Amino acid sequence: MSNPNILISGSGIAGSVFAFWLLRAFPNANITIVERDPSLRLTGASVDIRSSAVDIIKWMGAEQEIRTQTTNEEGIQFVEANGKAVATLRATGRSDIQSITSEFEIFRGELAKIFIDLIIERVKLIFDESVDHFEQRDDGVAVKFAKSKEVKTYDLLVAADGLGSKIRGMMLNSQPHEQLHDEGVHVAYFTIKSDLLQGGRLAKWYNATGGRVVFLRPDPDPAGRTRGNLINVTTRGDIETKERLNKALREGNESYVKLMEEMFRDVGWVAPEVLQGMRESDDFYCSLFGQIRSPKIHDGRVVLLGDAGYATPGFGTSLAIIGGYVLAGELLSHPGDVKTALERYEEIMLPFAKSSQGGGNAMQLVNPQTLWGIRIRNASLGFVTWTKLDRLAMAVASALGFAGKKVSMPDYQWPAK
Numbered sequence: 001m002s003n004p005n006i007l008i009s010g011s012g013i014a015g016s017v018f019a020f021w022l023l024r025a026f027p028n029a030n031i032t033i034v035e036r037d038p039s040l041r042l043t044g045a046s047v048d049i050r051s052s053a054v055d056i057i058k059w060m061g062a063e064q065e066i067r068t069q070t071t072n073e074e075g076i077q078f079v080e081a082n083g084k085a086v087a088t089l090r091a092t093g094r095s096d097i098q099s100i101t102s103e104f105e106i107f108r109g110e111l112a113k114i115f116i117d118l119i120i121e122r123v124k125l126i127f128d129e130s131v132d133h134f135e136q137r138d139d140g141v142a143v144k145f146a147k148s149k150e151v152k153t154y155d156l157l158v159a160a161d162g163l164g165s166k167i168r169g170m171m172l173n174s175q176p177h178e179q180l181h182d183e184g185v186h187v188a189y190f191t192i193k194s195d196l197l198q199g200g201r202l203a204k205w206y207n208a209t210g211g212r213v214v215f216l217r218p219d220p221d222p223a224g225r226t227r228g229n230l231i232n233v234t235t236r237g238d239i240e241t242k243e244r245l246n247k248a249l250r251e252g253n254e255s256y257v258k259l260m261e262e263m264f265r266d267v268g269w270v271a272p273e274v275l276q277g278m279r280e281s282d283d284f285y286c287s288l289f290g291q292i293r294s295p296k297i298h299d300g301r302v303v304l305l306g307d308a309g310y311a312t313p314g315f316g317t318s319l320a321i322i323g324g325y326v327l328a329g330e331l332l333s334h335p336g337d338v339k340t341a342l343e344r345y346e347e348i349m350l351p352f353a354k355s356s357q358g359g360g361n362a363m364q365l366v367n368p369q370t371l372w373g374i375r376i377r378n379a380s381l382g383f384v385t386w387t388k389l390d391r392l393a394m395a396v397a398s399a400l401g402f403a404g405k406k407v408s409m410p411d412y413q414w415p416a417k
């Protein structure tokens with residue numbers, strides 16, 4: 001397989017990082033990327049890069065470009081309704097010991113653009129198209145496209161099409177939502193056209209009762225903007241709130257904005273300005289935090305990559321980068337033997353992704369529902385940061401491999417450039 005013919009579904013971070021490394025392994029590879037949207041999706045709030053993904057962006061030669069585009073967030077400050085700070089968790093500025101704010105905190109759109117720019121000249125990118133269905137054959141996978149109705153055969157079909165991947169559903173003979181593990185967290189992301197942080201580089205996190213969180217993050221735009229997040233953390237038993245949020249998600253942005261206005265009207269702090277900023281924003285986006293827990297990530301010549309195979313909020317971008325690198329590395333190490341390459345990819349990535357997913361209730365633990373719970377959480381956080389125990393905890397967690405776990409990467413023999 002010196003000139004593999006590969007179809008990637010999805011032009012996000014996973015798809016473009018994989019294409020980059022595949023072209024390093026097989027410079028003459030024939031790569032087609034189909035993107036369902038009519039153009040590149042270059043929006044999204046802040047994502048971060050952790051663990052082995054930091055090494056990979058260095059090997060890609062993308063580190064400097066990424067550094068110039070980071071949000072420059074200096075850490076997170078927890079505040080009370082009157083704006084008084086109760087605790088500050090500062091970024092460490094280090095890759096080996098990262099706090100909640102990573103050394104590489106960057107808006108998703110900027111990162112996606114950096115990666116796609118590295119490959120765009122060397123792949124065939126088709127917009128407004130998607131895979132309708134596929135059929136496994138001995139020598140390849142035959143794909144029928146939804147719009148053109150054309151049928152083409154590829155050596156490999158890579159599903160890098162995100163959380164709701166239809167290809168995952170077809171591969172597992174199930175509905176895509178059956179692998180979705182709901183974490184009880186809904187988030188609305190939007191850019192506010194004024195600087196509610198007044199030039200500060202610390203993000204601010206404010207908890208109100210009922211699991212309602214107002215989270216404001218700095219924006220590097222010198223004209224002064226704020227990245228707003230309204231977060232709802234629901235407990236397992238609170239089916240009613242969860243259903244209201246899910247219904248609004250299904251109905252679309254206008255419905256979700258109205259629900260946020262209703263739910264956050266009385267929370268205090270700077271909520272009125274945030275709600276007005278949300279209403280006037282041009283990039284409103286809302287989603288559910290969900291993990292993808294798939295029993296397998298390949299079948300025949302179809303393979304799941306990134307969120308499609310193992311979405312993990314908070315670590316999904318790093319997993320997508322690591323997955324893209326490992327998949328290309330295994331294809332390089334097993335030329336002409338797609339079966340073994342995909343088995344090895346699954347052996348490495350599936351346990352690693354599972355171990356990164358944890359129980360999925362971390363957000364409930366750090367965001368209490370009651371006023372007393374919030375007061376106790378604030379007092380504990382205040383004590384831990386005042387005594388600098390947070391720094392010690394981060395160092396210990398990193399040394400033990402709990403913070404942004406690392407996967408030991410096989411030594412792939414990439415051909416010289």
Ligand SMILES: Cc1cc2nc3c(=O)[nH]c(=O)nc-3n(C[C@H](O)[C@H](O)[C@H](O)COP(=O)(O)OP(=O)(O)OC[C@H]3O[C@@H](n4cnc5c(N)ncnc54)[C@H](O)[C@@H]3O)c2cc1C
Nearest residue numbers: 010012013014035036044045130161162306307316317320
């Ligand atoms: C517009 C957008 C905004 C986001 N904002 C945030 C954010 O603010 N914070 C955060 O933590 N994460 C965000 N994410 C998710 C984050 O990008 C991923 O968790 C992570 O980067 C892993 O990326 P991925 O490439 O696996 O999946 P994704 O980034 O979801 O990319 C999947 C790509 O596949 C395309 N696609 C979907 N279905 C099909 C189909 N049937 N056929 C062809 N193409 C298809 C999508 O349009 C997208 O371009 C966002 C994703 C998107 C698409």
